[in-house]
Amino acid sequence: xxxxxxxxxxxxxxxxxxxxxxxxxxxxxxxxxxxxxxxxxxxxxxxxxxxxxxxxxxxxxxxxxxxxxxxxxxxxxxxxxxxxxxxxxxxxxxxxxxxxxxxxxxxxxxxxxxxxxxxxxxxxxxxxxxxxxxxxxxxxxxxxxxxxxxxxxxxxxxxxxxxxxxxxxxxxxxxxxxxxxxxxxxxxxxxxxxxxxxxxxxxxxxxxxxxxx
Amino acid sequence: xxxxxxxxxxxxxxxxxxxxxxxxxxxxxxxxxxxxxxxxxxxxxxxxxxxxxxxxxxxxxxxxxxxxxxxxxxxxxxxxxxxxxxxxxxxxxxxxxxxxxxxxxxxxxxxxxxxxxxxxxxxxxxxxxxxxxxxxxxxxxxxxxxxxxxxxxxxxxxxxxxxxxxxxxxxxxxxxxxxxxxxxxxxxxxxxxxxxxxxxxxxxxxxxxxxxx
DNA sequence: GAAATAGTGTCTGTAAGACACTATCGG
DNA sequence: CCGATAGTGTCTTACAGACACTATTTC
Numbered sequence: 001x002x003x004x005x006x007x008x009x010x011x012x013x014x015x016x017x018x019x020x021x022x023x024x025x026x027x028x029x030x031x032x033x034x035x036x037x038x039x040x041x042x043x044x045x046x047x048x049x050x051x052x053x054x055x056x057x058x059x060x061x062x063x064x065x066x067x068x069x070x071x072x073x074x075x076x077x078x079x080x081x082x083x084x085x086x087x088x089x090x091x092x093x094x095x096x097x098x099x100x101x102x103x104x105x106x107x108x109x110x111x112x113x114x115x116x117x118x119x120x121x122x123x124x125x126x127x128x129x130x131x132x133x134x135x136x137x138x139x140x141x142x143x144x145x146x147x148x149x150x151x152x153x154x155x156x157x158x159x160x161x162x163x164x165x166x167x168x169x170x171x172x173x174x175x176x177x178x179x180x181x182x183x184x185x186x187x188x189x190x191x192x193x194x195x196x197x198x199x200x201x202x203x204x205x206x207x208x209x210x211x212x213x
Numbered sequence: 214x215x216x217x218x219x220x221x222x223x224x225x226x227x228x229x230x231x232x233x234x235x236x237x238x239x240x241x242x243x244x245x246x247x248x249x250x251x252x253x254x255x256x257x258x259x260x261x262x263x264x265x266x267x268x269x270x271x272x273x274x275x276x277x278x279x280x281x282x283x284x285x286x287x288x289x290x291x292x293x294x295x296x297x298x299x300x301x302x303x304x305x306x307x308x309x310x311x312x313x314x315x316x317x318x319x320x321x322x323x324x325x326x327x328x329x330x331x332x333x334x335x336x337x338x339x340x341x342x343x344x345x346x347x348x349x350x351x352x353x354x355x356x357x358x359x360x361x362x363x364x365x366x367x368x369x370x371x372x373x374x375x376x377x378x379x380x381x382x383x384x385x386x387x388x389x390x391x392x393x394x395x396x397x398x399x400x401x402x403x404x405x406x407x408x409x410x411x412x413x414x415x416x417x418x419x420x421x422x423x424x425x426x
Numbered sequence: 427g428a429a430a431t432a433g434t435g436t437c438t439g440t441a442a443g444a445c446a447c448t449a450t451c452g453g
Numbered sequence: 454c455c456g457a458t459a460g461t462g463t464c465t466t467a468c469a470g471a472c473a474c475t476a477t478t479t480c
Contacts, residue, residue, distance in 0.1 A: 204451045
């Protein structure tokens with residue numbers, strides 16, 4: 001970064017792609033959209049001139065998936081010069097995790113396909129283009145790491161929730177069952193009890209919690 | 214990423230910058246170089262056409278700092294459109310951590326300045342250009358996280374080393390002292406004893422270890 | 427012997443894994 | 454009462470923090 005004339009250097013096309021996860025049917029799903037040829041892929045876009053990456057991600061979420069008001073995280077650059085046959089395209093992968101309400105409109109409008117994460121991994125039935133399978137597995141690892149160190153970093157749960165609700169989210173994210181008692185004992189000191197109880201659900205009423213901070 | 218013609222889109226200049234750390238005088242230092250105006254900054258370069266980011270990083274390490282044979286990690290994209298007054302430059306920050314031998318030649322040739330990390334942080338005496346102070350603090354956090362979960366992920370130590378040697382590296386990276394007995398008990402099961410002992414150092418001879426795996 | 431470094435014993439507190447029991451709801 | 458869910462007691466293991474003591478070398 002000490003050269004004098006920017007025009008001396010060829011420039012790549014710069015894109016963003018976003019892996020957006022959501023929990024449905026107690027399992028983790030990923031948000032896919034269709035390109036003009038009807039193929040399923042991650043929502044993404046080229047970055048406009050002097051646009052921030054974060055702004056381009058929000059634009060693509062809004063235009064392609066009908067999702068708004070989010071704050072995705074930057075993940076990793078994918079720069080294989082042969083990843084896109086149209087030319088030299090460098091893409092910055094992003095991560096978002098949303099609750100059902102955020103994707104409801106996009107699903108209803110037919111713009112979004114919610115696909116179980118197993119379907120886009122190795123052995124799955126859906127082949128994503130470019131190196132998007134690697135983007136998804138990278139993003140998935142990050143989400144799981146996030147949930148390993150905080151109760152609900154992406155705020156998938158409503159304002160007040162029970163330990164059982166939290167456990168279901170964790171099991172969906174992790175893709176496997178967790179031990180109930182150890183899970184409760186680890187999570188309870190990280191949450192703020194409201195003093196309120198659930199009512200009308202099956203079984204014994206449960207304490208409600210909110211997030212700390 | 215569903216558009217048809219790449220030429221429809223303006224393209225940013227793409228650069229890489231590398232935060233390279235090394236331990237000297239039992240303290241963590243960062244490798245800086247001088248630009249043509251004599252200002253200290255992180256070594257970096259523009260990415261050439263269809264070049265991999267990793268290749269551009271190696272090229273800048275070699276040309277600007279006289280460092281070779283390394284494998285830096287990608288960290289984070291910095292994309293503030295006003296971060297470089299020359300125009301729209303997006304940079305991908307990278308991280309490397311090297312032992313003294315790797316930087317010896319560059320220092321001897323006067324190409325490298327080794328600066329204590331405190332000097333480039335807030336309150337330090339050196340002002341790095343662009344948003345490089347943020348790059349350094351981001352990289353520093355990553356190095357510390359790396360050393361928190363593995364004895365010597367960047368292989369700063371020679372083939373065989375003592376627990377004391379390892380402790381000195383950790384204290385340099387962390388910037389503070391660690392407790393000797395707890396540190397030894399945590400690290401020993403992660404290392405492979407050689408059966409050899411140190412000889413000729415002050416004090417009682419110590420067991421030598423190598424890395425596992 | 428003094429200084430320096432290496433190695434270990436022990437106590438305490440915290441937390442997870444595992445198993446099992448009790449508690450309180452709807453029906 | 455039954456099924457379902459919530460909540461907790463207890464035992465074991467592991468590990469970190471803290472303090473202190475012993476061991477072996479150089480000078």
